[in-house]
Amino acid sequence: MTEKVQGPASYFPSIEKTYGRPVAEWKALVRERIAAEPGAKQMALVGWLKTEHGMGHGHANAVVAHTLAEDRAAG
Numbered sequence: 517m518t519e520k521v522q523g524p525a526s527y528f529p530s531i532e533k534t535y536g537r538p539v540a541e542w543k544a545l546v547r548e549r550i551a552a553e554p555g556a557k558q559m560a561l562v563g564w565l566k567t568e569h570g571m572g573h574g575h576a577n578a579v580v581a582h583t584l585a586e587d588r589a590a591g
Contacts, residue, residue, distance in 0.1 A: 524578035524585075531575045539579065545569075546583045558584060 521528075528539045535542070542565075549564060550556055556564075558580050565576035 524582040527575055527578035531571075531579065534575065535569070535571060539582075542579045543583045543586075546580055547587070550587075 520526075531542065532538055546561055546565070549561060553560075558577075561580045562573065562576040565571040565579065566573060569576075571579075
């Protein structure tokens with residue numbers, strides 16, 4: 517039996533369908549933005565995705581939260 521995806525990743529199929537890019541590309545954009553603006557806070561990154569890429573709040577927050585969590589886990 518397959519476990520149901522929960523948390524930010526549950527938005528990924530909808531994000532890919534709605535915005536036409538794989539989530540990996542969105543995460544790469546977020547990481548580029550973090551590199552350009554070290555110390556950027558989660559909500560600033562969410563706002564950037566919304567303003568610059570037309571992403572909805574929930575989708576933007578899911579991408580940013582998942583990316584930041586991955587980066588924290590990677591050390």
